[in-house]
Amino acid sequence: MKNTIYREKLIHRYKNPKNYGTMGGFDKKSFSHNPYCGDEIEVFVKIENKKISDIKWIGEGCVISQVATSWLVGRLKNKKVEHISNITKEDVLDMFNCRINLAREKCALLSLKVIKKLLNAGN
């Protein structure tokens, strides 16, 4: 079972996402929607002294898109804004510890795309 996306750890994360919710008094927010499959994510950030002092998100969609977001948002909390530039698509895909189908990569990378745009980082 360790090579399946649908193992207990990831499903638990999907059902109990971290840093989930809206944010009042945010500095920036960004929304993205994949019309192909209906995955959507909205991310809110508070930035103080070039640091992501708070980051939260809401969304709906498949396990891959939502778990990737939960993981990525967790990685960025309390980090410098520029840290997002260090996170690559391979980092996101590797997080799952199993092969992500080429057809599902877009799901996994939706949040990386949204957050890079939000923080004005390159692709």
Add this chain to the structure above:
Amino acid sequence: MDIKNKFPVFDKNPGLVYLDNAATTQCPEMVLETVEKYYKSKANIHRGFYSQAVEATKKYEQSRKVVAELISAKPKETIFTSGTTESLNNIARMLESDLNSEDNIVITIAEHHANFIPWQQLSDRVGCELRVVGLDDGYKIDLDSANEKIDKNTKLVSFSFVSNTLGITFPVEKLISLANEVGAYTVLDSAQAMTSKEVNVKKLGVDFLAFSGHKLFGPTGVGVMYVKEGVLEKIEPVKFGGSMVKKINKNKANWTKLPHKFEAGTPNISGALGLGKAVKFVENIRQNKIASHQRYLNKYLVNKLQEVDGIKVLRPVEKSLESGITSFVVENIHPHDIAEFLAENTICVRAGHHCAMPLMDKLGVNGTIRVSISIYNNKNDIDKLVQNIKLIQRKFY
């Protein structure tokens, strides 16, 4: 009937549960042999004088004859294309000069993009209105809506025989009749109907018909555009090149005879030969037997799915409209997650919008899981599918 042993894919993949036949069907050995045989003695057609070329030409035209007979058409009305999509796009281009901004085109909300976008694009180019017939609450094509939308300015009515998503049979005869009353062209997307319906263009009286070889156990990259003889004589080709010209000088060209006038370039010869063989395969089994098997298993599938909490089957109220295609959604689990989990267990279904986004909007879903049954499926396949859906539900709920 033990038909599975005729399909090599099941030898090579024991345990495979292939339920994505609306996407493509598997090829029986006889089709694969035909394609391979052509490539072992390959030649182009309608050109060479040597034996391989003559043989290839003869077989190609024989295949055309077989395919034409399947739909009760004449060979000259049966034009090989790369598939349904090319056929429908060609038809849209060929009829363009016949339309003006006062006209309207009528399609339905349940069309595949291949039978939606060409008409949307055509109406944009010409500046005419595109009218879309809806579905009623019972997932049936709304004939009242059709009656209202098809009027004296309707130039063309295009619709499917069977929905690739809901599996419903469209009221084909009625729609053709409404179109005929106003003198509109009729275009029938028959892609999903070829193994399970009697598709007789003469009885239907349709002007154009399109289907793909790979959906009736044939190879990919080949299909048919049928054009009724009376219409054929009036329209011009939209694809130009070799094989379709009678004489050309530096100023102008004129076209060769039908159907080659509409078959520019080297066609998918192996595909056409494979399609001819696939048609023979279907005729040996008999379409009504395939249809009956699909409906029987589909009913079994739907009943099983409806027994499971959290599954909503998008089933027409009128059961007689059902074919071998069924869509459903599972509460709180994304269709892609269902399909991926099934794939991990060698069960092949399709999840998503099925190239029918307008229909998804109408249904209020982002996507569905689609199961499409064919001749080599059996109750074990359905049981395994349902068992695995229950498994993934247990993980999520």
